[in-house]
Amino acid sequence: MKGKKWMAYLISFLPLISIVWAPSSSWAGKAPYKIGVNLELTGPWAEVTKTVKRAMVMEMERINAMGGVDGHPLELVIEDNGFDLVRAAANMTKFARDKEIIVVVGPFEDNLQATTRAIAEREEITNIIICPSNPMLRALKQRWSWNIAHNDIVVSQKLVDLCSARGYRKVLVFHAAHPLAQSLAEYFKQFGEEKGIKVIVSKETHKPTDIDMTPQLIKLKPIMEREKVDAFYACTSGPPGPIVCKNMRTLGIKIPIIATHAFGFHFIIDLGGEAMEGVEFGAGKTVVPYQLDENDPLRPIVIDFDKRMMTHYRTGADQISGLAHDTVWLLSDALRRCRAKVTRVNLRDALENTKGFKGCMGIYTYSPTDHDGLTKSDLVFIRIEGGKFKRIKFPGYE
Amino acid sequence: MTPWAHIPQLAFSGITMGAIYALVGLGFVTIARASQIINFAQGEFVMLGGMITFFLLKGVGLPYPLAALLAVLLVVIIGFLVHIMVVYPLRKASVPILLIATLGASIFISNTTALVFGTLPKALPAFWGNQPLQIRGIFVTPQSLFVLGATFLLLISLYLLSHRTVTGKAMEASSTDPLGADLSGISRNLMAFLAFGVSAGMGAIAGIFITPIFYTSYHAGTLVGLKGFIAAVLGGWGKNSGAILGGLVLGTVESLSVAFIPSGYKDAVAFVILLLILNFRPKGILGSPFIDSRRW
Numbered sequence: 001m002k003g004k005k006w007m008a009y010l011i012s013f014l015p016l017i018s019i020v021w022a023p024s025s026s027w028a029g030k031a032p033y034k035i036g037v038n039l040e041l042t043g044p045w046a047e048v049t050k051t052v053k054r055a056m057v058m059e060m061e062r063i064n065a066m067g068g069v070d071g072h073p074l075e076l077v078i079e080d081n082g083f084d085l086v087r088a089a090a091n092m093t094k095f096a097r098d099k100e101i102i103v104v105v106g107p108f109e110d111n112l113q114a115t116t117r118a119i120a121e122r123e124e125i126t127n128i129i130i131c132p133s134n135p136m137l138r139a140l141k142q143r144w145s146w147n148i149a150h151n152d153i154v155v156s157q158k159l160v161d162l163c164s165a166r167g168y169r170k171v172l173v174f175h176a177a178h179p180l181a182q183s184l185a186e187y188f189k190q191f192g193e194e195k196g197i198k199v200i201v202s203k204e205t206h207k208p209t210d211i212d213m214t215p216q217l218i219k220l221k222p223i224m225e226r227e228k229v230d231a232f233y234a235c236t237s238g239p240p241g242p243i244v245c246k247n248m249r250t251l252g253i254k255i256p257i258i259a260t261h262a263f264g265f266h267f268i269i270d271l272g273g274e275a276m277e278g279v280e281f282g283a284g285k286t287v288v289p290y291q292l293d294e295n296d297p298l299r300p301i302v303i304d305f306d307k308r309m310m311t312h313y314r315t316g317a318d319q320i321s322g323l324a325h326d327t328v329w330l331l332s333d334a335l336r337r338c339r340a341k342v343t344r345v346n347l348r349d350a351l352e353n354t355k356g357f358k359g360c361m362g363i364y365t366y367s368p369t370d371h372d373g374l375t376k377s378d379l380v381f382i383r384i385e386g387g388k389f390k391r392i393k394f395p396g397y398e
Numbered sequence: 399m400t401p402w403a404h405i406p407q408l409a410f411s412g413i414t415m416g417a418i419y420a421l422v423g424l425g426f427v428t429i430a431r432a433s434q435i436i437n438f439a440q441g442e443f444v445m446l447g448g449m450i451t452f453f454l455l456k457g458v459g460l461p462y463p464l465a466a467l468l469a470v471l472l473v474v475i476i477g478f479l480v481h482i483m484v485v486y487p488l489r490k491a492s493v494p495i496l497l498i499a500t501l502g503a504s505i506f507i508s509n510t511t512a513l514v515f516g517t518l519p520k521a522l523p524a525f526w527g528n529q530p531l532q533i534r535g536i537f538v539t540p541q542s543l544f545v546l547g548a549t550f551l552l553l554i555s556l557y558l559l560s561h562r563t564v565t566g567k568a569m570e571a572s573s574t575d576p577l578g579a580d581l582s583g584i585s586r587n588l589m590a591f592l593a594f595g596v597s598a599g600m601g602a603i604a605g606i607f608i609t610p611i612f613y614t615s616y617h618a619g620t621l622v623g624l625k626g627f628i629a630a631v632l633g634g635w636g637k638n639s640g641a642i643l644g645g646l647v648l649g650t651v652e653s654l655s656v657a658f659i660p661s662g663y664k665d666a667v668a669f670v671i672l673l674l675i676l677n678f679r680p681k682g683i684l685g686s687p688f689i690d691s692r693r694w
Binding site: 222242252 | 403407408412512517518520528530539611612618621656657
């Protein structure tokens with residue numbers, strides 16, 4: 001009787017066992033390249049990091065279906081750091097000590113990045129950061145960490161172009177009190193003044209957690225009227241963006257608003273509603289996949305990616321998923337190029353030799369001294385119109 | 399331009415914020431008056447009000463008034479559940495233990511919300527009209543007038559509840575004199591149960607009214623709850639009128655402070671005011687029924 005029960009168990013488990021075994025058997029024994037992913041899958045960024053994870057998994061599966069990298073499949077080892085510094089550092093150390101893992105992607109949040117970058121430097125493992133880079137960290141010129149996103153310099157240059165094209169002569173900057181926004185404001189002032197634009201950086205700031213910016217704007221309103229500024233630069237990211245726009249219109253301030261690339265997400269329009277109409281900014285090409293030029297080399301990549309996201313997850317591409325897409329493809333490209341032997345050092349050198357790699361956020365070129373791959377030509381001008389992102393073009397400025 | 403020129407507009411914006419703090423503070427006070435419990439899940443009721451309305455409006459596609467009404471009902475049920483599952487089993491425990499239990503409930507609610515509705519912030523459309531009205535140079539949104547109106551109406555209905563109905567009086571009695579209440583045949587557990595419902599409902603109404611002005615997300619309840627608690631303590635812990643006054647003082651001072659000091663210190667102002675008032679007048683502006691005034 002007992003024996004029969006055993007058999008029944010075994011038979012019922014057999015299909016399960018074969019399912020588990022199937023993928024590895026089809027790879028003819030070539031060891032997978034393991035990529036550690038250290039993300040804030042729980043906590044305030046959960047929804048954003050979910051997009052990153054989805055896009056990375058989708059692209060990994062696609063690369064593997066196409067035969068992997070020289071026959072080696074890619075494998076993502078995903079760990080949640082729960083928006084917690086200690087766990088992020090622990091994940092990073094764990095990945096670094098695991099000899100099979102050749103590169104770590106993430107985390108997202110500024111101070112978590114700072115820690116993992118330091119660990120990456122010590123343990124000599126490549127650390128790829130998806131979120132916009134922190135200028136202070138970038139200044140350290142770390143050899144093992146990489147920025148995928150457009151940095152503050154590039155975004156500021158693009159925005160100065162927007163002002164020149166629109167003929168704005170005076171711009172008031174209202175920035176958030178965190179390093180990235182501060183640096184965006186400073187670069188905007190520097191590049192703007194080179195082009196003869198008068199840039200007033202407001203002494204009033206706001207915190208990323210502020211839910212009402214009315215008091216600050218009441219104080220800024222007379223300055224805007226007295227100085228007759230042509231545009232107002234909402235130099236911020238996340239929910240404060242739409243809040244600033246709403247509060248501005250509530251106070252009856254009608255001057256044009258320009259903004260950062262962080263406004264290029266649909267939830268921003270949902271939050272701001274009508275107040276977002278007419279806001280202009282420069283953002284990555286995945287914001288407007290179908291409005292790119294016919295001869296744009298990135299257009300087929302972006303549209304293809306957007307369609308795949310649509311069929312897999314029923315949401316189109318955005319800037320975050322675009323960056324995740326580019327991370328996976330950049331890595332597979334670099335892995336392919338370190339043919340001799342894939343080691344952590346070889347991978348880093350191969351990444352540093354990336355020249356003119358076409359992703360969907362732009363054309364990446366890295367070098368040993370430059371770990372920011374993108375330039376201002378990888379951004380497009382966007383205007384919010386009718387609750388949608390509309391690409392705008394200016395002759396001479398693209 | 400002198401700072402004084404901004405005062406009227408800043409004051410109005412402060413009063414709007416103050417009314418919001420007051421609404422949240424009222425929720426704290428309602429439960430405290432019935433059971434002496436400080437319910438730290440109060441902020442979550444506010445968040446849930448906005449969140450559930452958003453879901454019913456955008457996800458299910460109900461008309462706005464129906465979605466709002468249903469959301470209030472659902473949050474009231476959640477309030478009852480918090481009492482049944484968290485507070486009632488601990489009815490014999492001391493007040494600090496209950497306080498920690500409600501804190502646990504608050505974390506549970508906010509994380510469940512993140513799981514169910516996602517972590518992206520959400521905003522509701524304004525009830526009526528987006529265009530600001532200009533009154534003597536002050537810009538006013540219709541929505542902030544709604545918030546002020548709601549605060550006023552809720553205060554009146556709370557007053558009627560606690561002074562004109564037997565249930566309301568019984569609720570208050572069970573906190574001010576537990577033994578007396580027991581002897582008069584009042585079920586104190588039932589009163590605490592009802593108080594959780596009333597306060598959850600008020601929190602939900604506050605959430606629905608303020609979400610069109612700001613936005614809501616799964617962790618929005620914490621800060622709103624904290625400010626509401628400060629308002630209630632500031633005005634006089636345990637008094638409805640105290641919560642309203644405390645909220646208005648807090649909101650106005652916070653807003654006006656921006657005219658004179660850099661806005662980065664705005665949040666600190668609330669706490670400085672609280673410390674000052676509690677140092678010189680520990681029972682709050684209007685005095686607290688829970689603090690024996692002879693001792694001060």
